[in-house]
Every structure is written in structure tokens, then in C-alpha cells.
Amino acid sequence: MKKIKYLLLAIVAVIAVFSCNQKSDSETxxxxxxxxxxxxxxxxxxxxxxxxxxxxxxxxxxxxxxxxxxxxxxxxxxxxxxxxxxxxxxxxxxxxxxxxxxxxxxxxxxxDGVAFIANKASEGTQIDLNDVVATLQGKSSKYAGLVFDNANSSTVKYFKDLAKVKELPKEKIFSFKTNNEVIDFVSKNNGMIGVVGVNWIMQPMPDFQKTVDNVSVLDVKTNNGTFAKPTQEDIATNLYPVIRxxxxxxxxxxxxxxxxxxxxxxxxxxxxxxxxxxxxxxxxxxxxxxxxxxxxxxxxx
Missing domain, CATH: 3.40.190.10 (Periplasmic binding protein-like II)
Structure with a gap:
């Protein structure tokens, strides 16, 4: 009886070791x-x-x-x-x-760079971060609205920190669920400013390319008074002011x-x-x- 007990324990031990080895081998x-x-x-x-x-x-x-x-x-x-x-x-x-x-x-x-986009029909191709901050602080703004991807996104947090506000104003601030929804909304609404990750503009899905073609990427005013786009060169040299x-x-x-x-x-x-x-x-x-x-x-x- 004892021999059988010891044999069973030995078998269990071998199985345990084998199982551990299998788990270890399955992930490297x-x-x-x-x-x-x-x-x-x-x-x-x-x-x-x-x-x-x-x-x-x-x-x-x-x-x-x-x-x-x-x-x-x-x-x-x-x-x-x-x-x-x-x-x-x-x-x-x-x-x-x-x-x-x-x-x-x-x-x-x-x-990464954060891009500002506008409808192709919108007037102007430039944007000043001071105006963006004013909008986020609930002050008077020349924009019809700022459009974000998600109220809990990293982009929203970035600009809340920039504007030094804990909550965004209820007026002139819009949010959806995805960057593509922001791009689509801006492409159909003149005067709106969308805020999206650069990658969503640079590498859209093929069936979404026509929508991207209906928006313009805005030049952003830099600290030295010039304007820059979220290109690789301007991001790499820190000329573009909205990077992460x-x-x-x-x-x-x-x-x-x-x-x-x-x-x-x-x-x-x-x-x-x-x-x-x-x-x-x-x-x-x-x-x-x-x-x-x-x-x-x-x-x-």
C-alpha cells in the first residue's frame, strides 16, 4: 500500500515538473x-x-x-x-x-505629434495655442468648437494640463470615441477644429482616405513666432510645439x-x-x- 502511495506521489511530481516546463517553454x-x-x-x-x-x-x-x-x-x-x-x-x-x-x-x-485639423472649406490654415487654451478655459474664442476623440483620452489630459484646468467647459468642446470619428465630423462641419494623433492622418485605412482628404492639417504657432506642421522634421527638432x-x-x-x-x-x-x-x-x-x-x-x- 505504501509503495502504491509513493508511486502515485512520484507520478504527480513528474507531471507537475513537466507542466511547469511546458509553461516555461511556451513563453519566451x-x-x-x-x-x-x-x-x-x-x-x-x-x-x-x-x-x-x-x-x-x-x-x-x-x-x-x-x-x-x-x-x-x-x-x-x-x-x-x-x-x-x-x-x-x-x-x-x-x-x-x-x-x-x-x-x-x-x-x-x-x-508623436498632436495634429489640429479643419474642414477644407474653413478659412485660415494656422492656429495659435493661446486661442486653444482660451477655449479650454471657457473664455471667448473664434473657433466654433474643439473636437476631441474621447473625454478620457491622453490628448484631452495633455490639453487640460496645458490650460491648467481640471474640467473642460461645456460650451464649444466636443468629444467622440475614436480619432476617425473626429476626422469624419470635422470633414463635414466648417469651423470646427479637430485634435487627433498624427498617425491617424498619416496612415488612414484605405476606405477612410477620402474622408482624410477633406480635412487640412493646420500650422501651429511656435514659441519664436513662426509656424510649424507636425512633420517628422519639425517634431524631431522640437520646432513643433505639441509633441509627446x-x-x-x-x-x-x-x-x-x-x-x-x-x-x-x-x-x-x-x-x-x-x-x-x-x-x-x-x-x-x-x-x-x-x-x-x-x-x-x-x-x-
Whole structure:
């Protein structure tokens, strides 16, 4: 009887070890599955990153686009441990992970610009941030309205901080759910000023290109009195005044797929994807890489 008992215990132990090994083998920095929260305002370029990454490695990444405030809440509650945002967590927001002795791995990915758009029929092609701030503070404004993607988005937070207001006024401020909804609304309404991530203008979906063609990207007045557009050159030289950093926040605490994907985005191929998207890479990639061809060859094989 004792022999049978010991035999059963031995079998259970072997199964446990085998199961642990299987779990370990199933996820490395380049294989396995991962769920990553991503700021909705920068979704297109991250989707491009995932497309190429999954074609190169035996990995599956699920992107979950949400507003910045939703992402921060999920992270602070420990419900997710991977996110791509335009800022880092504050000490209070990261308390859950600090209590577990998990230190964040922060990977800079790109510099992003926030674009102001107007209907093609609108008068003027320039905008002054002082007028934008006045509108956000509820003061008299020459604009029919400012249109944001989401009341809880990183873009809204950026401009609330800029205007030094805790709440936005009820008049002349509009918000939808996505950047595409903002672009569509502005394309149909003269006098409205839309506020969107540059990537949504630079890389629209093919069936949305006609809508994008019906809006103009406005020049923004700089600190020295000149005007600049959210081009790669003006963003890279800090001439364009409305920029922010895109970063991968990794709170896994292990050498998992999050680390591999972050390294990929910060590496040669990932930075070339950033360059092709119209954003500014954190380091300039080489010029001898053709991403689309690599993806197509991988698929053919």
C-alpha cells in the first residue's frame, strides 16, 4: 500500500515538473502570447508593429485599445501588466507593482505629434495655442468648437494640463470615441477644429482616405513666432510645439514576451516602422531594410 502511495506521489511530481516546463517553454521573449493595452490615439503604428513582429516570430499579441485613463486604472489595479502610453505611471499609480517589488521596464518607442485639423472649406490654415487654451478655459474664442476623440483620452489630459484646468467647459468642446470619428465630423462641419494623433492622418485605412482628404492639417504657432506642421522634421527638432513620447511600460517582472516586443519596437525593424508611419523614431534606423517585402516573403513561405 505504501509503495502504491509513493508511486502515485512520484507520478504527480513528474507531471507537475513537466507542466511547469511546458509553461516555461511556451513563453519566451519571442514566443507565446501577450495582451497589451494601447492608447487609442497611437493605435495604427502599434498595429503595424504587431503585424511585422508576428510574421517574424512564433508569437501572438492581442492589442486592446483604450483611453489613457482606462489603461492607467487597469494597470494600477494589477489587472494588466503591459501597456503602451504617452507617459509613465506616477508613483501612486504604480503602487500595486511597487508593493510586489516589480520594477517597470520602460522602453521609449517614438516621438508623436498632436495634429489640429479643419474642414477644407474653413478659412485660415494656422492656429495659435493661446486661442486653444482660451477655449479650454471657457473664455471667448473664434473657433466654433474643439473636437476631441474621447473625454478620457491622453490628448484631452495633455490639453487640460496645458490650460491648467481640471474640467473642460461645456460650451464649444466636443468629444467622440475614436480619432476617425473626429476626422469624419470635422470633414463635414466648417469651423470646427479637430485634435487627433498624427498617425491617424498619416496612415488612414484605405476606405477612410477620402474622408482624410477633406480635412487640412493646420500650422501651429511656435514659441519664436513662426509656424510649424507636425512633420517628422519639425517634431524631431522640437520646432513643433505639441509633441509627446510614446513608451512601452512593462510590469511583467519576468523575461516574457513583453520584453521581446519592446526590444523589437526599439530595434532596427521597429524603428523603421516608426519612420515609415510619419512619427519620429528614438534612433534613426538603417536604410537597407524593406519591411513589406519581408512580411510578404514570410507569408509566402
Amino acid at each position: 521573449i519571442l514566443t507565446g502570447t501577450a495582451t497589451i493595452l494601447v492608447d487609442e490615439t497611437i493605435l495604427p503604428v502599434i498595429e503595424d508593429q504587431v503585424l511585422v513582429f508576428e510574421n517574424q516570430y512564433e508569437a501572438k499579441i492581442q492589442l486592446v485599445p483604450k483611453s489613457e485613463s482606462e489603461i492607467v486604472k487597469l494597470l494600477s489595479e494589477g489587472k494588466n501588466d503591459l501597456a503602451i502610453l504617452t507617459r509613465e505611471l506616477t508613483k501612486g499609480e504604480a503602487a500595486y507593482f511597487e508593493n510586489k517589488k516589480i520594477k517597470a521596464r520602460i522602453t521609449p518607442i517614438a516621438t 513620447q510614446i513608451k512601452m511600460l512593462n510590469y511583467q517582472g519576468t523575461r516574457g514576451l513583453g520584453m521581446g516586443f519592446a526590444s523589437f519596437m526599439g530595434g532596427e525593424i521597429g524603428q523603421r516602422i516608426i519612420l515609415k508611419s510619419g512619427l519620429v523614431p528614438v534612433r534613426m534606423p538603417g536604410r537597407n531594410l524593406i519591411i513589406r517585402k519581408e512580411v510578404e516573403n514570410k507569408k509566402d513561405n
